[in-house]
Amino acid sequence: MTDSDCALVHKDAVIIFNEKVAEIVTQDPLLQDLPPIVSTENVKELLELEIGKSIRVWLRKFDGDRVGIIVQREGTVLDLKKSISCAIDRSLSRHTDINWQRIWKTYYLYFDNQKLTEDAMALHDYGIQSGSEVRFLKRLTPKAPSKSVGHLAKVNSRRTWKDL
CATH class of the missing domain: 3.10.20.90 (Phosphatidylinositol 3-kinase Catalytic Subunit; Chain A, domain 1)
Known part of the structure; x- marks a missing residue:
């Protein structure tokens, strides 16, 4: 794997992570007041x-x-x-x-x-x-x-x- 491949994989992982956190935040009643990017x-x-x-x-x-x-x-x-x-x-x-x-x-x-x-x-x-x-x-x-x-x-x- 080259450095550019690692960077792309890392970038994809960050996007997926942020999407999942935003999903959790919007569905949890205690966390609904938080912005999507926490x-x-x-x-x-x-x-x-x-x-x-x-x-x-x-x-x-x-x-x-x-x-x-x-x-x-x-x-x-x-x-x-x-x-x-x-x-x-x-x-x-x-x-x-x-x-x-x-x-x-x-x-x-x-x-x-x-x-x-x-x-x-x-x-x-x-x-x-x-x-x-x-x-x-x-x-x-x-x-x-x-x-x-x-x-x-x-x-x-x-x-x-x-x-x-």
């Missing part, structure tokens, strides 16, 4: 969820779809952000690069009329528990006043209440 990290997250060490938080995306995010029960906002970025990156093609630093500078995570602004704060301090839903909220940047508005403000500041 990593040890996926299995670890799901096991921690099953034993209660982790919680599932739902992320409402802009298109209305929800994505399940698994995060440690005692996790922080920063842990949730890391879990979100990992889950979204896994769900998209491997060739897509998302600039998460820019995402977090542009959007807040939002839960129950609260902006999750403190990365070190525990999720339970915000009231987040298993089944809670978070979403992105665009950060608003204050506009700089134009020169003409500033000029009017100076003129108007000389007026008294009697002038109104």
